[in-house]
Amino acid sequence: MFLLEDLFDTKDIDQDGKKFDNVSRIQAVSQTYNLELTLDVNTEVYPMKVNDRFSLAIASTLRKDGAPDDGSYDQSGFESHADDFEYVMYGKVFRHHQKHGDPDMSIFVSFGGLLMHLRGDEGHLKSLDLDNRIYLLMRKN
Secondary structure, eight states, rough: SEEEEEEEEEEESSTTOOOOOOOOEEEEESSOOOOEEEEEEEESOOOOOTTTTEEEEESSSSTTTOOOSSSSSOOSSSBBBBGSSSEEEEEEEEEEEOOOOOOOEEEEEEEETTTEEEEEEEEHTTTTTTTTTEEEEEOOO
């Protein structure tokens, strides 16, 4: 169902200093795939602390049956993946980067100005194609 799913441990927050009042940039590492994550989080609605452990999933749709959606909020009351998470963002993959011969690649996503950089083995990130619209879903464990 998910393009990617893993547990992450928060290693640092606002490493380069706080830039905005209600946004923090977190650095985290995943437990299973050893992915490096840098993510801007609206901490007014979803506070984060160093050493927080959280589940992160990336999906192309919120529908549990896997059917595509149009990216607009569904008010029908039908169950969705968002029901199982605490923090959800919708964005677009705007850049891929991989050096020739390097098995690691970087994926860059914008969620309406909040940015994500995900770096790791190409095998775990290849489903995140350039220009894909994706959902990021998080919940603390």
